Amino acid sequence: MRHLHAYARLGAALVAGGALCAPFFYFVAASPALTALALSAVLLGVIALLLEKSLPQVPPQAAQLLLKAGLDNLAGLLEELGVRTKALYLPSRLTSGKPMALIPLGSHPPSPAALRPLPGRMLVETGPGPDEVALLVSTPGTTVRPLLEGSPGSSSSELETALARVLVGGLDLAQGVLVSQEDGRVTVEAERVRLEWEDLWVYQVIGSPVASVAAAVVADGLDRPVRILDEHRTDRSLVVHLQVVP
Amino acid sequence: MTLYNRYLVILASLFSLSTVVLAAYGVNRLDAYFTVYVLEYMVTTLLFVSLDPRARRLLDTAGYVLFAGFLIIVAVKVYAILRGT
Numbered sequence: 099m100r101h102l103h104a105y106a107r108l109g110a111a112l113v114a115g116g117a118l119c120a121p122f123f124y125f126v127a128a129s130p131a132l133t134a135l136a137l138s139a140v141l142l143g144v145i146a147l148l149l150e151k152s153l154p155q156v157p158p159q160a161a162q163l164l165l166k167a168g169l170d171n172l173a174g175l176l177e178e179l180g181v182r183t184k185a186l187y188l189p190s191r192l193t194s195g196k197p198m199a200l201i202p203l204g205s206h207p208p209s210p211a212a213l214r215p216l217p218g219r220m221l222v223e224t225g226p227g228p229d230e231v232a233l234l235v236s237t238p239g240t241t242v243r244p245l246l247e248g249s250p251g252s253s254s255s256e257l258e259t260a261l262a263r264v265l266v267g268g269l270d271l272a273q274g275v276l277v278s279q280e281d282g283r284v285t286v287e288a289e290r291v292r293l294e295w296e297d298l299w300v301y302q303v304i305g306s307p308v309a310s311v312a313a314a315v316v317a318d319g320l321d322r323p324v325r326i327l328d329e330h331r332t333d334r335s336l337v338v339h340l341q342v343v344p
Numbered sequence: 345m346t347l348y349n350r351y352l353v354i355l356a357s358l359f360s361l362s363t364v365v366l367a368a369y370g371v372n373r374l375d376a377y378f379t380v381y382v383l384e385y386m387v388t389t390l391l392f393v394s395l396d397p398r399a400r401r402l403l404d405t406a407g408y409v410l411f412a413g414f415l416i417i418v419a420v421k422v423y424a425i426l427r428g429t
Contacts, residue, residue: 141385144406146352152396
């Protein structure tokens with residue numbers, strides 16, 4: 099038997115129940131209030147069926163496995179190279195059309211002011227010196243950026259709306275997002291994050307998946323490179339501090 | 345509770361509450377109930393700004409259909425008033 103999702107079952111039950119009860123309530127019980135209640139059940143059922151159609155096709159567990167598999171390769175590479183420098187999240191303007199993370203490999207971190215649009219390659223030169231090379235990598239933030247239509251905007255409320263669209267509406271990873279900006283620093287607070295917290299090497303470089311999404315969206319919104327200063331988890335939320343690089 | 349669950353629970357609560365209130369005030373016209381449901385649906389959908397774009401498109405389409413139903417009710421009322429005069 100074909101497996102039906104909970105929303106589909108709920109929707110079908112509400113539509114069928116409401117459609118069967120409405121004529122009875124109207125013609126037999128002669129109660130407009132009960133008839134209206136039955137019609138509201140039909141309406142709710144239709145809404146549940148519509149929500150079912152927009153649910154992601156990949157189950158959350160499978161999505162988490164795919165994310166882990168994708169990050170494992172990058173983690174292995176960074177561990178082999180012994181990289182611990184925090185990544186610089188570049189806006190779409192400086193990459194090949196999507197926000198990406200720049201991880202410096204040499205001892206000289208790249209000067210953000212001197213950054214020009216970089217080619218879409220993994221190994222890029224960030225200056226004339228022999229050790230001025232960096233890795234330009236896709237992160238979870240890169241892959242979710244298409245969920246937003248257009249630029250996220252630069253004000254705190256615009257960034258908050260954009261991040262809520264991605265983290266709450268698109269990925270269902272958090273229940274709410276708060277954003278504040280002060281003196282070149284952006285604080286993102288994701289409430290009730292539903293993602294296991296792991297202290298991995300790769301997360302020290304590019305940040306956790308939620309921090310990566312926050313950094314990519316903020317970098318694109320402000321059109322400036324952004325660095326994850328730190329992130330910490332409280333009982334109910336994940337707080338990410340970002341530094342906007344001038 | 346996920347965003348979709350919250351959305352459905354809020355809508356169900358609003359529909360039930362408005363039905364009880366209208367019934368308590370002795371409202372017997374189905375079009376009055378329907379109009380209140382449409383308003384509640386549109387306001388709630390508007391307030392859930394972080395809904396997935398695909399879900400929003402589908403819900404907006406449903407909103408247009410409901411609004412068309414609301415316009416038909418208004419047109420019938422206007423016609424009845426004009427015919428009465």
